[in-house]
Amino acid sequence: MLDTVEGRVALGLRDRWYALCPSSRVPTGELVRIERAGEELLLWRDAAGTVHVQEDRCPHRGARLSMGVHMGDRVACNYHGVQVDASGVVVSVPGSPGCALEGRRALRTFPAEEHADAIFAWLGSGEDTQPEPLRLPETISGGEWGHFLCYVEWDAPWLYSLDNLMDPMHGAFLHRNSHTMFSGKREAVFQIRETERGFVFEKTDQRGVNFDWSEWADTGLQWVGLEIPYPATAGPGGPFAIAATVTPINERQHAAFFWRCRKVSGWERDSWRFLYRARLEERHWAVLEQDRVMLEAMPLDAHRRENLYQHDIALVRLRRLLRSAAQKQLSAERPAEAPVAAVSR
Numbered sequence: 001m002l003d004t005v006e007g008r009v010a011l012g013l014r015d016r017w018y019a020l021c022p023s024s025r026v027p028t029g030e031l032v033r034i035e036r037a038g039e040e041l042l043l044w045r046d047a048a049g050t051v052h053v054q055e056d057r058c059p060h061r062g063a064r065l066s067m068g069v070h071m072g073d074r075v076a077c078n079y080h081g082v083q084v085d086a087s088g089v090v091v092s093v094p095g096s097p098g099c100a101l102e103g104r105r106a107l108r109t110f111p112a113e114e115h116a117d118a119i120f121a122w123l124g125s126g127e128d129t130q131p132e133p134l135r136l137p138e139t140i141s142g143g144e145w146g147h148f149l150c151y152v153e154w155d156a157p158w159l160y161s162l163d164n165l166m167d168p169m170h171g172a173f174l175h176r177n178s179h180t181m182f183s184g185k186r187e188a189v190f191q192i193r194e195t196e197r198g199f200v201f202e203k204t205d206q207r208g209v210n211f212d213w214s215e216w217a218d219t220g221l222q223w224v225g226l227e228i229p230y231p232a233t234a235g236p237g238g239p240f241a242i243a244a245t246v247t248p249i250n251e252r253q254h255a256a257f258f259w260r261c262r263k264v265s266g267w268e269r270d271s272w273r274f275l276y277r278a279r280l281e282e283r284h285w286a287v288l289e290q291d292r293v294m295l296e297a298m299p300l301d302a303h304r305r306e307n308l309y310q311h312d313i314a315l316v317r318l319r320r321l322l323r324s325a326a327q328k329q330l331s332a333e334r335p336a337e338a339p340v341a342a343v344s345r
């Protein structure tokens with residue numbers, strides 16, 4: 001699927017960082033299998049707690065390494081005992097010591113990092129593609145911002161969540177009964193403003209009242225930033241910022257990471273954290289549930305039968321960006337062949 005423009009858009013561009021799962025999903029000593037962006041992945045931690053991301057496929061004959069044995073600094077396949085280390089090198093073939101497989105780097109290994117309570121990996125177009133530095137949204141890079149990670153897996157194509165994040169107008173309708181998106185106009189005229197890392201999609205006639213803008217950014221990690229004004233009862237720190245990134249699982253499911261952020265430090269951060277846990281978190285989950293129910297009920301071919309209007313120009317822009325990046329990647333990967341035909345819609 002990854003060798004067509006449509007397939008690569010559906011499963012995610014390569015040569016990008018993707019958030020894979022919350023850190024807590026991978027306890028030390030366990031072998032965890034997950035599917036992300038169409039790849040079958042094995043996640044594990046070594047004795048120092050460093051996380052490793054590798055293909056969940058034994059280099060011997062393809063058994064799942066995640067069904068094997070965690071040996072501290074290596075993983076042993078349960079089928080014939082072949083042992084592979086964190087760099088993907090086969091360190092032992094117990095059934096045939098000294099065979100040519102020993103010492104070979106035979107298991108695909110993905111650069112991985114852990115930040116803001118999540119595990120990220122670089123999914124390169126080739127096995128040895130050098131990763132770009134992982135540049136996170138400033139709201140989850142530490143410093144003055146405090147955050148909570150809210151993680152979901154939904155049964156809908158990942159593009160539906162991207163569309164949803166770049167569609168501020170749904171706040172005034174789908175979430176009109178929520179504690180933060182009840183006020184403001186229910187009509188708007190939008191504009192797109194280019195930025196160095198992507199673009200901002202914003203209402204021209206309302207700001208700071210409801211969900212009034214979204215920013216798309218591609219910094220090696222593709223993410224969306226937005227702000228929702230908080231009522232005064234929600235404590236210190238000004239508006240409530242969300243940094244979100246979406247990772248396809250396969251063409252029908254995705255994982256989404258919403259970091260709920262506030263510019264608070266010291267006692268204000270403590271008080272916000274308390275308030276968040278005690279009162280706000282439950283309300284936020286209720287809002288996300290409205291999104292989940294809406295997106296999961298949409299038909300899988302929704303993009304093929306749409307009638308878009310002015311509020312949807314960010315979606316059009318985003319889809320065009322993804323398609324053209326996918327097309328560029330495929331052409332670069334197959335330089336000897338004819339350029340990949342554009343998919344026009």
Ligand code: FES
Pocket residue numbers: 058059060061062063077078079080081082
């Ligand atoms: S398939 Fe893993 S050791 Fe044989």
Ligand SMILES: [Fe+2]
Pocket residue numbers: 164170171174175287291
């Ligand atoms: Fe929403």
